[in-house]
Amino acid sequence: MCTLMNCLGYGPHIRQARSDAYRELDRLYNARKPFNIMQITTGSKAEGLTGVYESDVDMMYVLKGIMCLENGVDSDKLPRETIAFTLNTGVCYHGHSRLNLLERRGVMIPSKMLDSLCEDENGRFLLSSALVVDAVNSEWASTPNEIRHERAGPSMPTSKGPLHTDNVISLRCRCPGILSRWAERTRHWPPPDIVHKVVTMGSFVTPVGFRGSEYQHLEWRICFNTGENELMSSLNNTQVYIYVLLKMVVKDVLKPVKKEITSYTVKNIILWIAENNPQAQFNESSLFYWLRDGLEKLRTAILKIELPYYMIPERNLMEACGLDEGQKCTWVNTITDMMNEGSNTLLRLPRIRKAIISHPEPLVWYNKKRIEMELLHLKFWNRARQCNEENDVVNGSDPMLQAISSRTAELVIEVHTRMNREGSRLNDLTEIREMMLI
Known part of the structure; x- marks a missing residue:
């Protein structure tokens, strides 16, 4: 099975080559563009796990000159021209926040940003996530033959022929408290040097509120894209193969139509499995054991509608996922059948089945x-x-x-x-x- 996964393009060398290529593409873009924006490729492309047209390109665009700060972080150390906001997490669902404008002398706020400010009930200025997306979208320059699609969550999707891109605006964020709580957990993985590196990378906020909140238009989601890229790159081959196979299960067997479960759900399952188990136990001979374990955790997440976010465990990734009882029972039964089938369950996955036939x-x-x-x-x-x-x-x-x-x-x-x-x-x-x- 590991040989097949290598043949299908999931081996370490091709993963590294893909990651390097997209990192270089980001570097070249950022070096040539004089705009106040920085491009970062995230998701499966940054992880090196998908071909050019195999899935969407997840692209994050970070607005420069803006910083969001956790309560207690000193803003005086920021460059004088930086616009600063403070995270107000107390009034939002876990992992989300409102952004309160922090008044700093000498800071000139661009008109587009001023137009995106709203007053709360106490007369403080908040940055509206919905208005920021509208402002950026109105100035977004399309390239020739590019088609722009309807907004999906924080993303402004575009397509150009067979290439589909999810474009997400984000702001840099300093939240040492959140990252310290993550770093101080007792764990088998990742090693201390990777933990330290993830902490130094900081975080971001993206313009999407908690689904179901009446204040979605004001809320932002805290995320750790670059840190998660680093975590995924430090997984060993067996863990990566389990991740890929579970993504195939979701896409080709469960087939969600409203993103009730996503590849991000699977990613968090794999990160928890890696953290909670000794790394020596993940090897080629244990692949099917860990695949079954991953299926069991996916089934539990669906059954209980509960999966803690790896970076902020208080946030339940399954909360408000929109999964109805009928669909939940169907998926639980399907996953149970797959767990009972052992290695034969791989025959349910079209790409693996074709590879076995042609090998x-x-x-x-x-x-x-x-x-x-x-x-x-x-x-x-x-x-x-x-x-x-x-x-x-x-x-x-x-x-x-x-x-x-x-x-x-x-x-x-x-x-x-x-x-x-x-x-x-x-x-x-x-x-x-x-x-x-x-």
Whole structure:
């Protein structure tokens, strides 16, 4: 099974290559754009766990010059021009907050930010999450052929051909109290150096309130995207494979339609499992044991409508998830059946089933081509960013871009030729290329 997971593109080398490519893409974007905004890739792309078109790209855009502070954090150490807000968590559900404007002499607040301020019942100014999203969305410059979709939670989704992106605005946040409580927990994992690194990365707030709150438009959610990226990168191979398999269970077996359960739910299950168990117990021979354990914890979360958020355990990730009793019973029964099936449960997962059928030679041959195609595509993105001239026009005469395009065309033709030899009648080379990147 571990061999299959490596062939399917979940091995450590391809995960690292993907993570490095998206990190470089962020660096190039932030170096060229003079705007007061910083791009950070998060989610499965930052974790290196999905292909180019396999899932949405989760992109976080951090507004510069603004800092949110936990109560008790000294604002005097901030640069004089920084706009500061204090977290008011006492009036919100766990993990959420209102942002109260902290008056500081000499600070000039941009007009768009001023327009997003509201007064509370005590006459204090609050930053409205809904108004900030509207203000940013109105100024968001679309690229050619980009389609903008309806807002989903904190995200402003866009698509461009087969590439779908979730764009989330965020503000930097300093909450040493919350991070200290997380860091001081008794644990098997992560090691102390990773704990320290996560703490130094701080946190963010994103413009989305607690579902069901009448003050959603004023509330922000506290999150730890960069810290979670670091945590996921420190998981061992077995833990990563369990995470991927559980995500497949949610997507291909349970098939939620209203995000009652998400890949983020699964991520938190894996983080808790890793923290609470000795790392030596996670190895190739124990893969199915831990997969069953993960299924059991997923079943419990659904049955009890309860799953503590890994960074702030008081926040229940299943709270207000919208799961009705009928759906809950169906999912609990399905997961119970899967737990009783042992290793045969993997046959329920289309990608794993196809891999088992095509193993070894066709699978190894095709995935070698597919992974090369993906790495070339990521390299092309980064090189194109480097070759951007004025008005974002790419210099197509660049030798590296031409070499990448040439090799990409060769790979598509190789795959097309074998497909035809084995009975396929698909002749659209563009469609084949896009299919290889899913």
